[in-house]
Every structure is written in structure tokens, then in C-alpha cells.
Amino acid sequence: MRSLTVKPAFWLFIAFLAGSFLVIGGEQLGYVSMLPGAWFLSLLLLAATMIPAGIIIYRFDQFEPEPASLIAVAVIWGGLVALTFAALTNSYFLTFLQNHLTGKTFNAWGAAIVAPIDEEFYKGAGLVAIYLMARREIDGLMDGLVYGAMIGLGFQAMENVQYFLHAAAQTGGSQVGAVVGTYFVRVVIAGLYSHTLFTGLMGFGFAYAVTQRDKSRARRIGVATLFAVLAWAAHFVWDSPWLESLMGQSSGSFVLAITIKGLPFVLFIVILGLVARRRERRAFDRLIAAEVGTDVLSEPELRILEKGSRRRAALRATRRNRGPQARALLKRLQREQMNLALLHGKVDSIEHPALEAQRQKIRLLRRQLATVS
Amino acid sequence: MVGWMLFLMSLAAFASGSVAKTLPPVSLPRGVVVKPAPGWSSAADVWNVGAGAVSFKRSGVVVVFVADAYSGTSDALLQEQLSQVGAQFDSFRSLAPSNLTIAGDVGAKSLIFSGTAQSGQLEGELVAASRQGTGVAMLAIAPMGQLHALQGDVDEMLSTLVIP
Numbered sequence: 001m002r003s004l005t006v007k008p009a010f011w012l013f014i015a016f017l018a019g020s021f022l023v024i025g026g027e028q029l030g031y032v033s034m035l036p037g038a039w040f041l042s043l044l045l046l047a048a049t050m051i052p053a054g055i056i057i058y059r060f061d062q063f064e065p066e067p068a069s070l071i072a073v074a075v076i077w078g079g080l081v082a083l084t085f086a087a088l089t090n091s092y093f094l095t096f097l098q099n100h101l102t103g104k105t106f107n108a109w110g111a112a113i114v115a116p117i118d119e120e121f122y123k124g125a126g127l128v129a130i131y132l133m134a135r136r137e138i139d140g141l142m143d144g145l146v147y148g149a150m151i152g153l154g155f156q157a158m159e160n161v162q163y164f165l166h167a168a169a170q171t172g173g174s175q176v177g178a179v180v181g182t183y184f185v186r187v188v189i190a191g192l193y194s195h196t197l198f199t200g201l202m203g204f205g206f207a208y209a210v211t212q213r214d215k216s217r218a219r220r221i222g223v224a225t226l227f228a229v230l231a232w233a234a235h236f237v238w239d240s241p242w243l244e245s246l247m248g249q250s251s252g253s254f255v256l257a258i259t260i261k262g263l264p265f266v267l268f269i270v271i272l273g274l275v276a277r278r279r280e281r282r283a284f285d286r287l288i289a290a291e292v293g294t295d296v297l298s299e300p301e302l303r304i305l306e307k308g309s310r311r312r313a314a315l316r317a318t319r320r321n322r323g324p325q326a327r328a329l330l331k332r333l334q335r336e337q338m339n340l341a342l343l344h345g346k347v348d349s350i351e352h353p354a355l356e357a358q359r360q361k362i363r364l365l366r367r368q369l370a371t372v373s
Numbered sequence: 374m375v376g377w378m379l380f381l382m383s384l385a386a387f388a389s390g391s392v393a394k395t396l397p398p399v400s401l402p403r404g405v406v407v408k409p410a411p412g413w414s415s416a417a418d419v420w421n422v423g424a425g426a427v428s429f430k431r432s433g434v435v436v437v438f439v440a441d442a443y444s445g446t447s448d449a450l451l452q453e454q455l456s457q458v459g460a461q462f463d464s465f466r467s468l469a470p471s472n473l474t475i476a477g478d479v480g481a482k483s484l485i486f487s488g489t490a491q492s493g494q495l496e497g498e499l500v501a502a503s504r505q506g507t508g509v510a511m512l513a514i515a516p517m518g519q520l521h522a523l524q525g526d527v528d529e530m531l532s533t534l535v536i537p
Contacts, residue, residue, distance in 0.1 A: 016374075089378050093381050095385035098433070107433050118381075
């Protein structure tokens with residue numbers, strides 16, 4: 001965190017945050033005073049969904065988890081800064097369109113035109129801000145995917161609070177029913193096809209542009225632009241009135257319509273995630289190759305480290321056979337072995353003192369683990 | 374970031390100003406006069422309300438003013454209008470009426486509603502006032518979520534209304 005505070009981008013973020021907090025904070029205070037029960041229920045439901053979703057996204061980058069401080073910046077950027085700027089610009093943009101489109105066209109297409117342009121722009125700006133704060137942290141495609149998804153998650157969470165509370169305010173019946181109903185539609189049924197997906201796509205393209213320095217500048221800019229357009233397109237398709245008639249027919253046709261609209265993009269980002277993960281694994285294998293077979297990393301240990309499921313299985317087996325203390329030590333050992341690979345990527349020589357210090361740390365953990373029965 | 378916001382703000386201000394032509398005041402029965410807000414045009418092409426009433430539109434929002442002889446209270450007039458409006462919807466709900474002052478000093482009753490009709494999800498505001506044998510009602514209707522953008526214009530037309 002201390003290294004962040006020396007970056008001008010961090011202080012710009014703080015300035016934007018302060019302004020955004022006044023806007024969103026005032027809005028939330030209004031919700032609490034008018035609809036306290038619905039507000040608390042909204043937070044509870046979102047926490048129950050968004051926290052696990054955040055953990056899944058965070059863990060997707062298994063070899064180099066991003067710093068918690070930057071993840072927090074990403075979520076806050078999405079939930080406060082991007083949301084505030086987008087709310088203001090959406091309103092201006094809609095006013096402009098209201099005066100240039102017929103009422104029917106505006107009603108059908110206004111949101112689909114305005115929201116993707118403004119919202120993707122401001123969420124994308126968060127990726128640039130994070131890059132300016134900590135360039136070295138975005139060093140792989142996976143990093144862009146994770147930061148983009150986290151920005152989208154923050155945006156999605158705060159936007160959902162607004163939707164839930166509007167539903168509660170407008171209902172003539174139970175506020176709890178309105179909140180739960182909106183939660184069901186926006187999170188349970190359609191939660192996958194939202195800002196986490198859109199900005200994840202943009203993050204992948206952004207990471208390509210800033211990390212693939214062996215590619216030509218034109219290609220890097222082209223790929224970043226392509227993914228920004230894809231993010232915009234996914235958002236546009238989602239907000240467009242296409243398949244609206246199908247949505248209104250029955251619950252089944254509603255689910256079918258949103259699946260048609262959103263699933264192709266979800267599948268695409270899943271494929272991107274798998275590609276990014278595969279690249280990370282290859283990079284890990286390449287970086288750690290010099291250590292395999294030494295006293296810091298055996299061949300079987302490498303096989304375990306390569307996959308999250310194998311690491312978790314090893315931890316479970318250790319806990320079962322040797323207790324929780326051994327499990328905790330093994331977890332630290334695995335982490336330090338992965339950190340050793342990362343260190344290899346940051347130094348020039350395999351004799352570098354930092355590498356030797358890391359090896360010593362691993363040897364010490366290994367000895368401690370051996371003493372736990 | 375701020376640049377994009379300022380750009381859109383200017384665009385919105387320009388767009389609002391560039392079309393802000395103002396229709397002349399319209400006289401309704403019993404000396405009632407409606408002064409359309411700048412930027413509103415006649416809605417006779419989309420909603421022909423007949424004699425004794427006038428309709429205006431802007432950006433998907435339509436307002437209708439109607440005036441006639443009426444001897445009941447503002448509250449009674451509001452309820453009569455509400456039942457007529459509600460009958461046009463497949464599903465309809467309204468909030469409790471509140472007091473409002475229109476035309477300078479005329480006490481009125483107002484409520485907001487929303488519902489689903491053939492043309493989609495709609496929201497609106499209904500205002501009714503009765504004074505000295507004259508009843509005036511105003512209905513503003515818009516696609517869901519869009520009335521608030523022009524609420525200022527609707528309020529302006531209500532406050533500049535002339536009820537003798």
C-alpha cells in the first residue's frame with residue numbers, strides 16, 4: 001500500500017473517490033433512512049453472492065494472486081468511481097438522445113446506446129488507473145482479466161443495490177418480496193451476464209496491450225481495441241430490446257432469451273480464462289525449471305503445484321493425516337515455492353541473492369513441516 | 374474522464390436548447406389556459422384528446438390537460454380520473470394522493486402511478502383541481518423511468534396554468 005501512495009494515479013483515484021463517495025454515500029443514506037429493511041436485506045443478499053464470486057475470481061489467478069490493496073482499488077473503482085461518473089454521463093447522454101430520437105426509438109434503444117458507451121469507458125479507465133498505480137502487477141493476461149472482473153463486480157454490486165431499492169420503493173406490496181424478486185432476476189438468473197463479464201473482457205485486451213511487448217504496437221492496440229469493442233458489444237446486446245417479445249411469454253422463454261443473449265459471451269470469457277491460465281502454467285513451468293529436482297522443489301511437488309485442484313487435494317490429505325498445523329505449513333510451503341518461480345522472472349541470474357534467500361525460506365519450511373507429526 | 378463528462382454535459386445542454394421552441398398558450402373551456410413549456414409540441418398526432426382538452430409531447434412523455442364544468446371536490450375529480458386511467462392498463466398501481474398547489478394558488482390533489490399496458494411499462498402523474506365550478510385535470514404519462522427527466526417541465530406547466 002505504501003508503494004501506491006507515491007503514485008499520482010493513486011491520489012487521483014482518492015480525489016475521484018472522495019467526490020463519488022459524496023454522491024453514492026448521500027444516495028445510500030437516503031435509502032437507509034427511507035427503506036432501512038430493504039437496504040439491509042439488499043446488502044445481505046449481495047454479500048452472500050458477491051463475496052464468493054470475488055473469491056472465485058481472485059483465486060482464478062492461482063500462481064500470482066494480486067495484492068489485496070489493488071483488488072480493493074478495483075472493486076471500489078467499479079462500485080463508486082465508475083458508477084458515479086457513469087450515472088452522471090448516462091443522464092446527460094440520455095437527455096441528448098431524448099431530443100434527437102422519437103419517443104418509441106428512445107424508449108427501446110436509449111439505454112442500449114448510452115450505458116455501454118459510458119459505463120465501459122469509466123470501468124475501463126479503472127484498468128488504466130490500476131496500471132498507472134502498479135505497472136508491475138499487470139504482468140500477464142490473467143491479471144487484466146482479474147482486475148477487469150473485479151471492477152465489474154464492484155459496479156454490478158452497487159448498481160444492484162440501486163435496482164433492489166428502486167423496486168422496493170415502487171412496490172405496492174412487500175418490500176422484501178420486491179428486493180428478493182429483483183435479486184432473483186438480476187443476480188440468480190442474469191448475474192453471469194453482467195459487468196463482471198463485460199469488464200473482464202476489456203481487462204483481457206488491456207493486459208494484452210501492456211504485457212505482450214514482443215508483439216508490434218499496432219497489434220497490441222488492435223487487440224485492446226477489439227476487446228473493448230467486444231465488451232461494449234456484450235453490454236449492448238444485453239441492454240438491447242432484442243428478444244424482448246420472447247422474454248415476455250413465460251418464465252422459461254425469459255431464461256431462454258437471456259441465455260441466448262449472454263451465454264456466447266460467457267463461454268468466450270471462460271475460454272479466455274482457460275487460455276490465460278494455461279499460459280500462466282507454462283510460464284510457471286519455464287520459470288521454475290531450474291529448481292525442479294533440487295532440495296527446494298521435487299518433480300512430484302511441481303505436478304501438484306501446477307494445478308489448484310491438486311494443491312487443495314494435497315492440503316486436505318495433509319490435514320487428514322498430519323493435522324491442521326502441518327496443513328498450514330504445507331500451504332505456506334506451496335506459496336513460497338510459487339513465489340520462487342515469480343522471483344525467477346524478476347532477476348537476471350539464478351545465483352541472485354534474492355533467489356537464495358527464497359530457497360532458504362523454503363528449506364526452513366520444509367524442515368518445520370518434517371518435524372510436525 | 375472529466376472531459377467525456379463535460380462533453381456530454383455540453384451536448385445535452387445544446388440539444389435541450391436547440392429545440393426549445395415554445396408553443397403559444399392554449400385556451401380550454403371555462404377560461405382555463407395552458408402554457409406549454411419550451412420544447413413541447415402538440416401530441417394530437419399520437420393522442421387526439423378531442424374538444425375541451427389538449428395534449429403535448431416531448432421525448433416520449435405525453436401530457437394531457439382537460440377542463441370542464443365540475444362541482445365536486447379535487448379529491449373526487451382525482452378519483453374519477455384515476456379509475457378511467459387505471460382501466461386502460463393491464464396491471465396498475467398508484468400511490469396515495471398528496472396535496473399540491475397549481476396555477477399560483479389553487480389547491481390540487483396529485484398522485485403518481487405505474488402500470489403495464491399494451492405499449493409496455495408506463496409511469497405517470499395525475500393531478501386534479503376543482504375551483505368555483507371548474508374542474509381541471511392533468512395526466513402526464515411516460516415509459517417507465519423517463520418521467521423524472523421532464524418532471525420540471527410538467528411542474529412548470531402546472532404552476533403557470535391559469536384557472537379563473
